[in-house]
Amino acid sequence: MKDRSLTFAAPTCGERCRQNTPENAFPQVRTILPGDAGWGGPVSPLLGSVQATRAHVYVTGNHEYHTEAQGWVDLMDALGWEPLRNRHLLLERGGDTLVVAGVDDVTAESSGLAGHRAHLAGALRGADPELPVLLLAHQPAFVDRAAAEGVDLQISGHTHGGQIWPFHYPVRLDQPALAGLSHHGARTLLHTSRGAGFWGPPFRVFALSEITLLVLRSPRQPASS
Numbered sequence: 001m002k003d004r005s006l007t008f009a010a011p012t013c014g015e016r017c018r019q020n021t022p023e024n025a026f027p028q029v030r031t032i033l034p035g036d037a038g039w040g041g042p043v044s045p046l047l048g049s050v051q052a053t054r055a056h057v058y059v060t061g062n063h064e065y066h067t068e069a070q071g072w073v074d075l076m077d078a079l080g081w082e083p084l085r086n087r088h089l090l091l092e093r094g095g096d097t098l099v100v101a102g103v104d105d106v107t108a109e110s111s112g113l114a115g116h117r118a119h120l121a122g123a124l125r126g127a128d129p130e131l132p133v134l135l136l137a138h139q140p141a142f143v144d145r146a147a148a149e150g151v152d153l154q155i156s157g158h159t160h161g162g163q164i165w166p167f168h169y170p171v172r173l174d175q176p177a178l179a180g181l182s183h184h185g186a187r188t189l190l191h192t193s194r195g196a197g198f199w200g201p202p203f204r205v206f207a208l209s210e211i212t213l214l215v216l217r218s219p220r221q222p223a224s225s
Contacts, residue, residue: 061105062105085102120146137154164201
């Protein structure tokens, strides 16, 4: 990317937060949903009305595998969200290109569903290794694999920021990050969204909900002499 920016909205939420999100709140961005689309109730038709000028993409989370994961994938596809199941797409702007890849949740393989697993090599197969890579992986713990493959940015959810103090302590034992931006390996950044919904008890304590707006900018190119 040559001194240009790409903007992404990254909601991770259940039905209750979707009912309170203004329709088309982010009309000019690329929208991503890093898993757990169906937890907390049926998927709202509001997801089908979300607009994005480039793409809105989706990967599975662990909660999809508590029910019928393939059904959620099919429904999200029908609502206009592009499932990135161990594959990637290219976003182009002004002659520059970004690889946007996604993997199934790490719990997918143990679900027993045919073809469901987290397969990063498959997600990146055929991508130009010189291009920057944004990876969607539901759980922050996947970042070790992402860093080993030289992924530039991984976007995750899953943690709910701990949701209810002091549960952030056991969550932190299970995941390398609780919320926000962190650095891993030589080049990989991880952004962990706290999400906008909740799991279990319908409230949060010291873990604010969020819909994340990310603006990606490449370093400025040196001026020509």
